[in-house]
Amino acid sequence: MHDHGLLLVNLGSPLSTEVKDVRSYLNQFLMDPHVIDLPWPVRRLLVSLILIKRPAESAEAYEQIWWPDGSPLVVISQRLCDAVRPLWRHGPVELAMRYAEPSIEKSLLALVKQGVSKVLIAPLYPQFADSTTTTAIQEAQRVIRKHHLTIELNTLPAFYAEPEYLNALVASTTPTLKEDFDHLLISFHGLPERHLTKREPNNTHCLKSADCCERATGAVLDTCYRAQCIQSAQRFARQAGLKPSQWSVSFQSRLGRAKWIEPYTESRLDELAQQGVKKLLVMSPAFVADCIETYEELGIRGREQFIAAGGEDLTLIPCLNDNADWAEALVRLCEKTLKPAPALA
Numbered sequence: 001m002h003d004h005g006l007l008l009v010n011l012g013s014p015l016s017t018e019v020k021d022v023r024s025y026l027n028q029f030l031m032d033p034h035v036i037d038l039p040w041p042v043r044r045l046l047v048s049l050i051l052i053k054r055p056a057e058s059a060e061a062y063e064q065i066w067w068p069d070g071s072p073l074v075v076i077s078q079r080l081c082d083a084v085r086p087l088w089r090h091g092p093v094e095l096a097m098r099y100a101e102p103s104i105e106k107s108l109l110a111l112v113k114q115g116v117s118k119v120l121i122a123p124l125y126p127q128f129a130d131s132t133t134t135t136a137i138q139e140a141q142r143v144i145r146k147h148h149l150t151i152e153l154n155t156l157p158a159f160y161a162e163p164e165y166l167n168a169l170v171a172s173t174t175p176t177l178k179e180d181f182d183h184l185l186i187s188f189h190g191l192p193e194r195h196l197t198k199r200e201p202n203n204t205h206c207l208k209s210a211d212c213c214e215r216a217t218g219a220v221l222d223t224c225y226r227a228q229c230i231q232s233a234q235r236f237a238r239q240a241g242l243k244p245s246q247w248s249v250s251f252q253s254r255l256g257r258a259k260w261i262e263p264y265t266e267s268r269l270d271e272l273a274q275q276g277v278k279k280l281l282v283m284s285p286a287f288v289a290d291c292i293e294t295y296e297e298l299g300i301r302g303r304e305q306f307i308a309a310g311g312e313d314l315t316l317i318p319c320l321n322d323n324a325d326w327a328e329a330l331v332r333l334c335e336k337t338l339k340p341a342p343a344l345a
């Protein structure tokens with residue numbers, strides 16, 4: 001059967017670096033109740049306040065990292081999709097972005113037009129968060145309801161501890177880790193703290209002690225983004241043969257005044273420089289594709305900050321992007337979720 005479509009979903013980027021396009025993207029993104037999880041009137045007010053200055057600032061940042069053929073995040077995700085297509089033997093493959101283009105609606109309808117009866121949606125986020133994974137799945141469900149589609153929708157679960165993902169990550173970073181460095185900072189995208197606690201089944205674990213994420217198991221680990229990030233980092237470091245003193249974890253991209261999960265990447269960059277780290281490696285395994293948050297926040301601003309604080313060099317390790325190893329690993333991860341066909345009588 002060739003009727004099981006695969007829909008790869010990433011976050012999305014503005015259509016261009018023009019302030020109006022950045023504003024429209026940020027408005028769509030931040031008005032998503034899974035991203036700013038406040039009642040509509042409060043969310044509208046807060047987002048309108050953010051939209052006074054942020055679009056121009058972000059447009060300038062996008063300008064510095066934009067490629068001739070578009071946003072790095074979208075271009076790389078499209079290349080990954082092109083690499084996955086010939087490897088997926090079960091049906092057609094399309095790429096969608098949760099915000100802006102290509103929309104989930106357009107890409108899901110394109111799969112249906114190609115005659116699929118089942119779709120596996122693969123949110124391209126190793127660690128689970130409502131603000132990334134849940135919103136992508138709910139958008140696909142909305143499209144299915146809106147167009148009365150009669151397809152079965154399955155989901156690729158978070159793959160933060162899956163050997164396929166970790167092996168690809170170790171393979172892609174090994175050449176850089178073989179070179180001389182003082183410390184590896186594993187910087188994940190941050191989240192407001194309340195996004196962890198509201199998800200936890202009994203609200204007895206998350207943020208209740210300094211090492212709660214290191215000890216998380218079962219249902220807590222299933223829902224705690226921070227614990228999943230720490231698991232990814234620990235497993236990666238063990239597999240890459242790093243000593244505990246050679247690496248640490250931090251969380252980047254804080255927005256607004258609410259408390260986000262710690263330690264913050266910005267603080268760690270200063271601390272590491274003050275502790276005498278000269279050659280710093282930084283990787284960001286919450287992203288499978290390089291984007292504004294890696295190229296600009298870490299590779300440009302982070303680097304300047306680290307050097308100003310006394311460091312000598314910051315090397316940004318590329319994300320998995322469209323590596324052949326990663327495309328194969330992603331297909332294997334997706335195939336693991338396919339239900340076996342019923343046995344013939």
Ligand SMILES: C=CC1=C(C)c2cc3[nH]c(cc4nc(cc5[nH]c(cc1n2)c(C)c5CCC(=O)O)C(CCC(=O)O)=C4C)c(C)c3C=C
Nearest residue numbers: 011012013035058073129131132189255286287291292293
């Ligand atoms: C890796 C997973 C991500 C989580 C979790 C996440 C949560 C989250 N993000 C914001 C606010 C912004 N994020 C922005 C960019 C951005 N975020 C992710 C991924 C996650 N976000 C990616 C891949 C990107 C890059 C997009 C690109 O075009 O390259 C931005 C826009 C850029 C900027 O202005 O800084 C914002 C804003 C919140 C509030 C949040 C959780 C609540």
Ligand SMILES: [Fe+2]
Nearest residue numbers: 011189253293
């Ligand atoms: Fe984000």
Ligand SMILES: [Fe+2]
Nearest residue numbers: 206207224227
């Ligand atoms: Fe937690």
